[in-house]
Amino acid sequence: MKLRLIRRDSASRIAMFTAPVLALVLTCLASLILFAALGKDAGAALHALLLKPFLSWYSFSEVLLKMAPLLLIAQGLAIGFRANVFNIGAEGQFIVGALCASALPVYYPDGDFPMMLPAMIAFGALGGTVYALIAAALRTRFGASEILVTLMLALIAVQILNYLLLGPWKDPRGFNFPQTVMFPDNAMLPILFDGTRTNISLLFALLASVFAYLMMQHHFRGYQLRTAGLAPRAALYAGFSAPRMVWLGLGLGGLAAGIAGASEVAGPLGQLQRSVTSGYGYAAIIVAYVGGLNPLGIIASSFLISVIYIGGDSATVSAGLPVAAVEVFQGLLLFFYLLTFTLIRFRIEFDRKVPA
Amino acid sequence: MSQPALLRLSKVSKRYGTVQANHDIDLEVHSGSIHAVLGENGAGKSTLMKLIYGVEQPDSGHIYWNGQEVHLARPSDAQALGIGMVFQHFSLFETLSVVQNVSLMIPGKPAELAQQIADLGDQFGLSVDPHAMVHRLSVGERQRVEIIRCLLLNPKLLILDEPTSVLPPQSVRRLFETLRKLQAEGMAILFISHKLDEIRELCDTASVLRGGEVTGRVDPREHDARSLAQLMIGREMPNVAHAAPRPPGEERLRLNALSHPRASRFGTTLEGIDLKLRSGEIVGIAGISGNGQQELAALISGETRAQEPGMIEIMGKKVGHLGPMARRKLGFAFVPEERLGRGAVPEMSLADNSLLTAHSRNMLSRGFIRRSVERAFTRECIEAFDVRTPGPDAEAGAMSGGNLQKFILGREIMLNPDVMLVSQPTWGVDIGAATAIRRRLLEMRDQGCAILVISEEMDELFEMCSKLHVLHKGHLSPALDAADTTPQEIGRYMIGAAT
CATH class of the missing domain: 3.40.50.300 (P-loop containing nucleotide triphosphate hydrolases)
Known part of the structure; x- marks a missing residue:
């Protein structure tokens, strides 16, 4: 008996919904075995990973807090990914966005700057965009791979952050910790739900989702980006400008990451500190792909990954799971997702051979 | 005929998914014959050749070689029997010379191979410089290299897949002369084409394929192109008479x-x-x-x-x-x-x-x-x-x-x-x-x-x-x-x- 993949006439709608569910089930099964092999209580670990985040309002609000930057960055990245523009360094654009936004409260610590918060968001957006466009310029001018350039720029961004925190921007009264002053109140994002840390950056992310949905599914610009990704020679034939796709794909990714970075310092952190490099920029790549690069799918996947983040935190505490195991869980999820994703375009046929 | 056919196919079928590419194909090819397989694109010609050359295996049916049933699991099985194939799209490395390309498939010292290539070229009108780089060769010369590479394995049956589709008319003439010489040496040739005039000129037998089935076995020399086409497409050829163009404008x-x-x-x-x-x-x-x-x-x-x-x-x-x-x-x-x-x-x-x-x-x-x-x-x-x-x-x-x-x-x-x-x-x-x-x-x-x-x-x-x-x-x-x-x-x- 042989297994064959047969291309479907058109993408299966049922598979589009069942593929993520199947991936989740397979991930759970595989991690049950893994956790058991580690000698941990596998049931408790899964309970902590997947259920605990829903069991209290506070932990659920923490899920929403995590979800905001992941969703925002992933929507921006997915636009580029669909045009085969691979911005791998959103982490760098996120950091630069945070840096640029922090400049205002650092130099005006008393908050005597008009429109402080909107200006910070604008600075962050601009910083992230410009940082990403460096890669666009190098790609369109010299053909340098944006994968490598964005990734290396992310490493540079971390060093700029270190320099500022250890040098000029260090809080003089901060006991020599590498962090800036605490931001004034008018530099902080309003809280969305009282008693939680969830702020209005979640609304930014949802707004970005609506924008991405309209553009990618219903606007000609999105159609051009999709064509460039699926069939570059067809885009050339139709006359869609390839450099413009690169500028647009990287620019929008950087814009989203920059706003997310600004929201992070103006939100849960309340200052610029080293922990701003929390890996959102890299995790958002997974979020974008698990969501099938589809704006609606990304809303679901960013929620799921946030649940696993918060659940992972509690699993390391309550079930004694090592941090690495939580990361393996995320990796397994992506792995199984890509596996099941094939079923959307292909169906499996069992080929029974007549015995010779 | 007392002697068994060199190659005989009996009720050979092959399907891909929902497509029945070949259905109950019967075919007999004799030594010293140029046998045409005629059919439109999608009629199942290529599938049939892949089955004969061992690239694919039939779902059902039998293949006989000199009267003995054979199973061809891979092309090397077919080559071992004496079946050679020249594909429509050539498989030559452009950056290598002719003799280097040949030596990738045929064992032997380059100098000896070069001599053999030259000899075969003289014998069958396949002249080509053994030391020329392939990317400098014309399409006709490349095809000759492919044919020579097959001939070096001493085949008894040579399959040519749409060999004339890439050739200018002069080269077609030359190819036909070569094929007639090979035929005179007793080789069997399977000639796949949809060009009716060529088949009528060259071949002594034709099997017509339509929709994966054999719809006719004829002597093409006794039929005109119109009736062959009718066998091939299953209906009258549409009349192609067009109004003369008006004088062109700006x-x-x-x-x-x-x-x-x-x-x-x-x-x-x-x-x-x-x-x-x-x-x-x-x-x-x-x-x-x-x-x-x-x-x-x-x-x-x-x-x-x-x-x-x-x-x-x-x-x-x-x-x-x-x-x-x-x-x-x-x-x-x-x-x-x-x-x-x-x-x-x-x-x-x-x-x-x-x-x-x-x-x-x-x-x-x-x-x-x-x-x-x-x-x-x-x-x-x-x-x-x-x-x-x-x-x-x-x-x-x-x-x-x-x-x-x-x-x-x-x-x-x-x-x-x-x-x-x-x-x-x-x-x-x-x-x-x-x-x-x-x-x-x-x-x-x-x-x-x-x-x-x-x-x-x-x-x-x-x-x-x-x-x-x-x-x-x-x-x-x-x-x-x-x-x-x-x-x-x-x-x-x-x-x-x-x-």
């Missing part, structure tokens, strides 16, 4: 000493190409592909920008520096030779593929896609051009080559172009669809469109065009009046014997 496309350096080592440099195309005429560019056809088409469409604006004029405007979209706005349309991935996006629906070039047809409102207009356009195209598909939502990648070509041609025609470039319009398209496509182009001409056709099919060009050029090694011949020239003259230009 000039719509002009190439002025168009030159362009090649983009890669294996590309072709175009040099000093002059061409004029006027309203209401079809001009053809003949030649074997790989002589600059792709480069020229990309320059005219705008996918490649010309070095100077004035080298290309569309509707009297200098457009060499403009991109494809700007040229379309002037009334230009283009049907490229690759359908999947260039003329259409395989993963997108037909409706979304309409948008690719027809977006200017009221399909956008402030940049947002108007799905109803897009679908209506697509449905109209499907109906008007007889595209066989479930509907506008079917994905382009799931369609057959001929159907997709009808869709792309239909989409471009529905743009009402003033100038149209059509590249290899009937490559891989069955006869029915090819006839429909040519009729459409002639209708366009009669409505005043200026059409430039690039094609390898000489019959097609003579059927449609009033003027012909030949592209050879990046040079374009002067315009030849189709009524005054002959395939032989065109052939001389194709191999560079005339300039």
